[in-house]
Amino acid sequence: MSEMDKFDYIELIVLDLKGTTDINFQVKVGEILRRYYTSINKTYEMPNSSGGDDKNDGWVVEDQLFYQIYSPQQIKESFRKDMQKKYLDDFSQLLNLIYNHGKWGKHLKKFVYLVNTIDRNLPHDSEGYFKLHCEKLGEKYGEKFEYEVTNVAYIRGILENMDIDGLRSISTILRLKSIMDFNAISAKTMYEVIDGLSGMIQEKVFSNVEDKSYDRISSVKKIELNNLTEKKVEIEKMIEQLDIVEKMISTINQDLLYSDKFNRVKGYIISTYNSLSDTLSGTELYDKLIGEIIEYAEFNKGLIIPCKLLVIYIFDRCDIFEKDEHIIKEVTM
Template sequence: MDKYDYIENIVIFLRGVTGINFQIQIKNVLYDYYKSIGKQYEMPDFYGGDDKNDGCIISDGIFYQIYSPTRLTSSLKKNIQDKFTEDLNGLLEIIYKEKKWGGKLKEFIFLINTQDNNLPHDSERFFDKKVIELKRQYGINFNYRVVNTDYIREILQKIDNIDILKSISASMRIKSLIDVNAVNEKIIIDLIISISGNLADRSMIDNLSSSYDRVSPSKKIDINGLTEIKKEIETIIAKLDVVEKSINIINQNIIFENKFERVKNFIIDKYNKLSETMSGVSLYEALIDDVLLHTQEVWNLKTPMKFLIIYIFDKCDIFEKVDNINDSTQ
C-alpha cells in the first residue's frame, strides 16, 4: 500500500464515527501530524470543560473546534452557523478577556464531521461577516477556516514518511491496516476513558457500596515497599468495581476480543522490565508513567491509570505475592 491508500482509509474511517469518538480520532491524526513537523498538538480534557478549545498549537496561536453531530438533519447549515458563532465568541472571550490559552489567536479552524456529505453552501458569506464583526470587536486580526474531513486528507498528503501514516492508522484501530491482536494506544485509551467515566459517575452518588471482591491481603502493600502510599492504594481497592465495569464493557467488542487481557499482559511486560532495576513506590510510579507514555497523554489520565494498575496489583499479576514472600523465608 502507498501513502494515499493509508490516507483514504483514515478519511473513510473518520466519516464513520460521530460524537466524542470523532474528536478522539481527530486527536490521533493531528497529534502525529504536528509532531512530524516539530510542533506539539494539545487537546484539553473534554470531560472537565475545554474552555472552547478542542485542540491547539499554543506556540502558533492555532485553535480547533470540532463539531460532530450524531446524525445529520435538514437544519445542519443553521446548526453549524450557530455552533461556529458560539465557539468563536467563547474562545475570543477566554483568550482576550480572561487571558487564557497564551493570549493570542492567529488561526481558527472549525472542523465539522459531515460524514459522506459536502459542507453546506455559504452563498451569503455568513462566516466572513461574523469573523469581520468579531475582528472589529476585539481589535485583532486572525485567519479562519470552516472545513470537513477533506481537511484531514489535505494535511496528511503533506506527510512523506509512510511510517507516520501507519502509526496514525494503528492508533485509530483501522482493521485493514493493523494486526487486530496488537495492543495500541486506542485500546488503552478506550479502557482508561471508560474507567474515568465510571469514576465520575460513582463520585456523584454518596455512600455507594462497592461490588468488588478484593483478592490480595493488606500486607501485600507492605511487603512490596508501598507502605507510604498504603492509604491511597486501599482507597482505590475499595472502588475497583469501576474497573471491572469497564472491563466487562470493553471485552464485548466482537472484532477485538479479549482486549483487557492484551492490555493486562502489556502492563505486566512493562512491570517485569522495570522491576529488574526498581522496587517499591519508585517502581509503582514508574510503571504508571511508562504506560501513560503509550497513550500520547494529553488529558489527565493519571488517576484512572492508577486504578487500572492497582486492579492488576490486587489480582496478583504484578508485584510479589504474599505467598511468594512466605515461601522464600521458610
C-alpha cells in the first residue's frame, strides 16, 4: 500500500462533496474554506446555521467576500430556474442585511454562489441572468459588486493550493481517509496516461529529433513461450517504440499533484492480467488484456496504439506473461 499524494486527497474530498446534499454540503464546504483561509492568514467565519444564517453561509472578513452554498437533494428538470431563483433571493436578502441593517462590516465586495451540480456541469446562462441581476443590485445600493457562479470545481482549485498536511487534516475532519483505496485508479487517470502517450507518439512522428533507443529486456523467446507467435510482428514493432513510454513516464513523474500516476496504471494492468490469466492464455489473453485497457479510451479508437504500447512496455519489463528465465538472469546479473 503506497502513501496518498495530493491527487488522492483532492479526488477523495471532491468526490465526497459531490455526493453530499443540503446542510451537510454547506458544513463540509465551510470546513474546507475555514482551513484554507486560515492557511493564508485570513479569517473565514461561518454563521451557525441552526440559528438562521441570514443568507450568509460564510464570509472572509478581510476580503468582504461572501459565500452562498446550495446543494439540492436531487437535480430536477427545474434545476436551472431553481438555481437562478435562489441566487437572486439570497443575494438580495444578504445585501439588505449588510447595507440596511449594518451586518458583517456593512460592505460587500464579492458574492460567490457555490452550487453542487453533482456529476453535471453548471447550467448554461446564455441570457446572462446572473450578471444582469448583480448589476441591478449594484445600481440599487450604489455599489459595483463582483460575483461568481461556480460548482465544486471552485473547491478543487482551493484544494490544489493547499499543502498535503492541510489536505490530510481536511480528509480526517470529513472522516474520509479510512475509506480511500490507495491502489485505486480512476478512468480519468488511465485516460490521461493514454492520451499523453498518444501525444508523444505524434510528437515523435512529426519531429526531426532522434530519441534515444530503448533498452529491451525480454527476448523473442518470451513471445514464443507465451504462445504469442501470431502477434510476434506487432509485439516486436511495439518494443522498438518503447522509448516513447519511458519519455512519458519521465514527464508524468514531474506531476506534483500525482507523483505515483504511472505506477497506479501499471498496477492496474498487472492486476487485470492476473485476473484474466486464470482462465485465458496466449493470443486470447493478449487481446482481452488490451481490450480492457482500450475501454478507457471508449469512442476514441485512435488511441488503440498507445493502449498497446502500455501493455507491451509492461510485457517487456516482465511484469506480465511468463518470463524467459534465461534472459532475466542475464539482465539481473
